[in-house]
Amino acid sequence: xxxxxxxxxxxxxxxxxxxxxxxxxxxxxxxxxxxxxxxxxxxxxxxxxxxxxxxxxxxxxxxxxxxxxxxxxxxxxxxxxxxxxxxxxxxxxxxxxxxxxxxxxxxxxxxxxxxxxxxxxxxxxxxxxxxxxxxxxxxxxxxxxxxxxxxxxxxxxxxxxxxxxxxxxxxxxxxxxxxxxxxxxxxxxxxxxxxxxxxxxxxxxxxxxxxxxxxxxxxxxxxxxxxxxxxxxxxxxxxxxxxxxxxxxxxxxxxxxxxxxxxxxxxxxxxxxxxxxxxx
Amino acid sequence: xxxxxxxxxxxxxxxxxxxxxxxxxxxxxxxxxxxxxxxxxxxxxxxxxxxxxxxxxxxxxxxxxxxxxxxxxxxxxxxxxxxxxxxxxxxxxxxxxxxxxxxxxxxxxxxxxxxxxxxxxxxxxxxxxxxxxxxxxxxxxxxxxxxxxxxxxxxxxxxxxxxxxxxxxxxxxxxxxxxxxxxxxxxxxxxxxxxxxxxxxxxxxxxxxxxxxxxxxxxxxxxxxxxxxxxxxxxxxxxxxxxxxxxxxxxxxxxxxxxxxxxxxxxxxxxxxxxxxxxxxxxxxxxxxxxxxxxxxxxxxxxxxxxxxxxxxxxxxxxxxxxxxxxxxxxxxxxxxxxxxxxxxxxxxxxxxxx
Numbered sequence: 001x002x003x004x005x006x007x008x009x010x011x012x013x014x015x016x017x018x019x020x021x022x023x024x025x026x027x028x029x030x031x032x033x034x035x036x037x038x039x040x041x042x043x044x045x046x047x048x049x050x051x052x053x054x055x056x057x058x059x060x061x062x063x064x065x066x067x068x069x070x071x072x073x074x075x076x077x078x079x080x081x082x083x084x085x086x087x088x089x090x091x092x093x094x095x096x097x098x099x100x101x102x103x104x105x106x107x108x109x110x111x112x113x114x115x116x117x118x119x120x121x122x123x124x125x126x127x128x129x130x131x132x133x134x135x136x137x138x139x140x141x142x143x144x145x146x147x148x149x150x151x152x153x154x155x156x157x158x159x160x161x162x163x164x165x166x167x168x169x170x171x172x173x174x175x176x177x178x179x180x181x182x183x184x185x186x187x188x189x190x191x192x193x194x195x196x197x198x199x200x201x202x203x204x205x206x207x208x209x210x211x212x213x214x215x216x217x218x219x220x221x222x223x224x225x226x227x228x229x230x231x232x233x234x235x236x237x238x239x240x241x242x243x244x245x246x247x248x249x250x251x252x253x254x255x256x257x258x259x260x261x262x263x264x265x266x267x268x269x270x271x272x273x274x275x276x277x278x279x280x
Numbered sequence: 281x282x283x284x285x286x287x288x289x290x291x292x293x294x295x296x297x298x299x300x301x302x303x304x305x306x307x308x309x310x311x312x313x314x315x316x317x318x319x320x321x322x323x324x325x326x327x328x329x330x331x332x333x334x335x336x337x338x339x340x341x342x343x344x345x346x347x348x349x350x351x352x353x354x355x356x357x358x359x360x361x362x363x364x365x366x367x368x369x370x371x372x373x374x375x376x377x378x379x380x381x382x383x384x385x386x387x388x389x390x391x392x393x394x395x396x397x398x399x400x401x402x403x404x405x406x407x408x409x410x411x412x413x414x415x416x417x418x419x420x421x422x423x424x425x426x427x428x429x430x431x432x433x434x435x436x437x438x439x440x441x442x443x444x445x446x447x448x449x450x451x452x453x454x455x456x457x458x459x460x461x462x463x464x465x466x467x468x469x470x471x472x473x474x475x476x477x478x479x480x481x482x483x484x485x486x487x488x489x490x491x492x493x494x495x496x497x498x499x500x501x502x503x504x505x506x507x508x509x510x511x512x513x514x515x516x517x518x519x520x521x522x523x524x525x526x527x528x529x530x531x532x533x534x535x536x537x538x539x540x541x542x543x544x545x546x547x548x549x550x551x552x553x554x555x556x557x558x559x560x561x562x563x564x565x566x567x568x569x570x571x572x573x574x575x576x577x578x579x580x581x582x583x584x585x586x587x588x589x590x591x592x593x594x595x596x597x598x599x600x601x602x603x604x605x606x607x608x609x610x611x612x613x614x615x616x617x618x619x620x621x622x623x624x625x626x627x628x629x630x631x632x633x634x635x
Contacts (some may be wrong), residue, residue, distance in 0.1 A: 181366040183334050186355040187362045188382035188433065202372045 034262055041255040058256035080257070083239035090151060090235060092217040093157040098166040098215035099208055102161075103264070107168035107200075119171075123164045130224025133160065138228040149231040157229035158219035163216060167213035173207030213272040217265055285310040285469055286331065286437060289341040292495075293326055300326040301337070302493040308437065310319075313463050313470045315480040317516075318490035324473045325441060326488070331471065332439050333358045343521030346436050356385075360437040361430035365445045365580055367422040369414040376426050383431035400428045415612070420451050431466065440472040444479065456482050466471035477517050481505060487514055507549045510635050514563035520607040521564040527632075530554040535632050539603040545579050545627035550634065561633045564625055566596065569608035580624040599623060 040046035044053025105122070106275055115176055125133055141147045177200070185195040201208075223237040228236065244254050283516055284307035294299040301323045316324040329335040331343065333355030343351045350358050361382065370378050376397055382392045401407050404424040414422060417592045423443060430438055437568045440459075444452045446550070460483045463470050472482055480487050489496045489504060497513045508514035511522045525539035530553065535546040537560060546562050548554060573580045583601040599606045608623065 012599070178366065178368060180364050181370060183355070184364060184429075185366040185370070185381070187332055187334065188429070189356045189385040190381075191356055194385065199370060203370075265297055 002082045005174055023123045037262070038259045041259040044254045045131070057262050060124075061253055061256075080239075082238045083234040086151070086234060087220050087236040090155050090158060091216045093155045093214035094162055094219035097155070097159045098162050101163060102118055102166040102170040102211050103204070106167055106174045109167075110175055119167075125160050126164045130161070130222075131206060132230035134225040137225065141229070143231065149229055149233075149235060153229045153231075154179065154226055154233060154235065155219075157225040158222050161222055161225050162215045162218040165214050169214060170204070170207050173204045177203055210272050213231050217268060221265065223260075283347070284308060284323045284363065284469050286471075287344050288327070288331060288344070289344070291327070291330055291337045291340040291343075293323075293330065293335070293337045293339075301330075304437060304490075304495060305631070306488060306495070306498075308469055308471055311467050311469055313460070313472065313483055313485045315472045315484040315487045316473060316490060317474060317477060317480045317487050318496075319475055319516075321492065322490040323493040326476075326489050327611050328362075328439050328471065328473045331437075332360060332362050357520055359514075360439055361433055361435045362439040362441060363423075363426050363430045365442045367414075367421055367426040369425055369429075371414055373413075374410065375406070375414070375417070378414070378425055379429045379432055382429065386433065389503055390579075396432050400432045401509075401630045403431070403465075404428045405412055405460055419447055423447065423455065427462075427480070428538060431462075431468075433469070437469045442471065442473050442475070444474075449471050459483060477504075481517075489516060507631060508633060509550070510633050511561045511563065514561075514631070514633065516567075519563045520566040520609075521569070523562050523603050525562060525603075527554045527556050527558045527560055529556055533623070534627075537632060542581065542602050544603075544625070544630055546630035547628050548632040551630075554632070554634075558634075561635065563631045563633060564606070566607045567610035567611070568626065569599070569606060570624045570626070571597070571599075571608055571621055573622045577624050579627055579630070581623055583621055583623055585619050585621060619633035 036051070037053040040049070041058055042054050042056065043051040044055060046058070076215055110119060114119060134157065137160065138149075141153060141156075142149055147153065181203070182195055182200060185199045186192070190198065223238055223241060224237070226235050226238055227241075234242075240257065286308040287305075288307070288600065290303050291301055291305070292299075292303055300321075304323065304327060306314075306327070316327060317442055318528045322349075326335060330337045330340070333350075333353060340351060342349060345359060373381070379397045379400060380393050383396060388396070397410070398407075401410060404427055406421065406428065408420070409417075409425075413417045413578075414425070414506050417425065418430050422474070423446075426443070433630050436632050443459075444455050447455060456479060459470075463483070472480075472483065483503055486499065487501055487504050488498045491512055496516075497509050499530045504513060505517050508517060508519065514522055525544070528536040528538045528543060533547050533549065535548045537544050537546045544562065556561065581601055581603075583599040583606065585597050586600050586605075587598040589596045589598075594611045597610065598609055601623070606623070
């Protein structure tokens with residue numbers, strides 16, 4: 001502080017504004033490409049990277065098909081419905097698996113010996129690149145255990161990916177829970193089960209919602225694990241990835257689709273934050 | 281009924297390598313206000329939690345409540361409720377629902393629950409607070425909700441885990457009186473844990489003073505206050521002046537103790553005979569040092585006032601005497617001018633203790 005007091009007023013002002021500037025820059029770098037993407041999805045020549053010539057054609061094509069075929073979302077070989085449904089169902093499955101496991105683990109973890117080490121163990125998938133884990137899982141399950149790839153293997157892979165996040169969220173709410181409150185319930189005559197469902201669960205509910213949404217979103221957008229743990233299955237991210245590598249005119253539709261997915265994801269995240277942190 | 285309501289026989293408990301309780305046995309009579317007194321680590325809270333069933337002891341012979349063996353019963357099957365220091369109110373429920381919870385578990389119908397909850401809200405002076413949430417209450421109000429919640433199920437014993445610890449002094453003193461009145465009104469057995477000897481003296485019918493997992497002394501408040509059996513008890517109960525000496529003679533309650541070549545007439549409340557030469561301690565409360573003594577009165581000695589500390593309600597005078605530094609507490613307004621004084625001690629106020 002002495003340094004600050006002795007330095008010139010201009011330098012001090014700069015020091016105060018610097019974090020603000022950095023924050024704005026960071027937000028800019030995060031959101032500008034997304035904003036650009038949205039602009040391009042309404043543009044005539046999106047592949048040039050230059051927005052302009054505004055129209056909704058790509059969105060219309062996405063839903064009705066370039067041949068204006070009604071009802072089925074398809075342009076040429078751009079078939080959306082199956083990957084979309086697959087992604088949603090796997091995401092839902094992952095979300096449920098994550099909630100159940102995260103609650104079971106999260107409740108007991110703070111009371112265990114070596115909890116730091118155990119927590120670290122659970123968080124390891126976050127630290128290893130997705131491609132590496134995906135490949136390792138493939139080798140282990142398909143080659144090592146002989147398990148066939150399919151929807152369930154994808155759900156498992158997504159679970160491994162999403163679980164650490166969900167666990168962290170649950171741990172936050174569980175650690176805020178005063179154990180004495182649960183003791184009070186037992187003391188007043190509630191059995192262990194009554195205490196769990198009537199007292200514990202309602203208190204950690206925001207965390208469960210947040211964990212569920214996280215699990216869903218993370219699974220929905222997941223790519224690297226899915227590449228390895230699928231047979232011929234198409235999740236939406238895989239479909240987009242394959243399509244974006246293709247050199248045909250359906251590519252611009254990806255912009256439209258990505259915009260929609262991005263906006264929906266942002267909306268869901270916003271809802272999580274509102275619901276999950278409503279109580280401050 | 282002279283049968284104790286609660287008995288705990290030979291309970292021992294360890295946390296890892298730390299001994300929290302060492303073969304402790306207690307009993308509580310129906311309707312009594314029993315206080316477990318002690319500093320942190322004395323085992324008082326552990327004992328309370330074991331009675332509640334919230335802690336399973338490493339070893340216990342039996343615990344009986346209302347003539348029923350509850351040794352292996354979980355907390356939800358014991359007819360006692362706890363008032364926690366941190367209140368432990370259910371944050372997602374209103375005050376009404378918090379209090380109602382125990383009744384709901386027990387299967388009371390809605391109108392019964394409503395009547396009882398409203399009665400108990402009146403008892404703790406929180407009428408109209410039913411719809412508030414715990415987060416909207418002050419500390420004192422939360423404490424009363426916790427109390428109401430514990431009382432409404434009409435348990436055989438109410439357990440209190442330092443309930444006033446988190447309140448400020450004024451509120452604490454008021455609540456002490458309220459709790460005492462509540463106890464008289466409900467006529468339920470209270471087992472109360474505290475580290476404050478003042479609280480214990482104010483409210484209890486009987487006090488169990490604990491130290492490092494064992495019972496140091498048990499008895500009526502005035503017994504611990506006026507007749508401590510050990511210097512630990514004496515110090516804990518606020519006796520300032522404790523000196524070591526040797527028995528010169530003892531007959532019944534009358535004793536003569538020698539300290540540094542001085543003879544003091546003292547009182548011995550124990551049953552054993554003390555042989556001359558036995559090492560003992562004597563305890564004298566600061567309030568009982570008489571600073572206006574005439575020379576040659578019994579138990580009168582010379583001393584020099586070295587320091588005076590003004591404390592508003594009273595003043596503490598430190599006197600250097602032949603047996604050490606003595607603290608004298610004077611409650612009247614007279615300031616003390618003299619330096620060299622003659623002080624005396626009533627022999628009934630000089631208590632002999634074995635250790």
